[in-house]
Amino acid sequence: xxxxxxxxxxxxxxxxxxxxxxxxxxxxxxxxxxxxxxxxxxxxxxxxxxxxxxxxxxxxxxxxxxxxxxxxxxxxxxx
Numbered sequence: 232x233x234x235x236x237x238x239x240x241x242x243x244x245x246x247x248x249x250x251x252x253x254x255x256x257x258x259x260x261x262x263x264x265x266x267x268x269x270x271x272x273x274x275x276x277x278x279x280x281x282x283x284x285x286x287x288x289x290x291x292x293x294x295x296x297x298x299x300x301x302x303x304x305x306x307x308x309x310x
Contacts, residue, residue, distance in 0.1 A: 234292055235299065240272045245298060245309025265310055267291050268298070 248265075250258045267286040271277070277288045286294075302308050 235295065237272045237274050240268075240295070240299075242269065242272060242309075245307055246302075248310045261310070264290075264294055268294060268310075271295070 263284045267280045267284040270280045300308050
């Protein structure tokens, strides 16, 4: 899959997640990863995102690819 341009990601169509129901460690990972994806959508450089969120660029791209995959209901898998 080619890396989508940040403006092609429409996070508003992604199903949401309630981080309050996650275990503390999972909540921290979710918050780091969602911050990285949101920063990517705003056009923040990937290097800056790696530094700020501690999410490796390869992980970020894999997360985006998975999130954009179609769910059986037709929506993207999202977060």
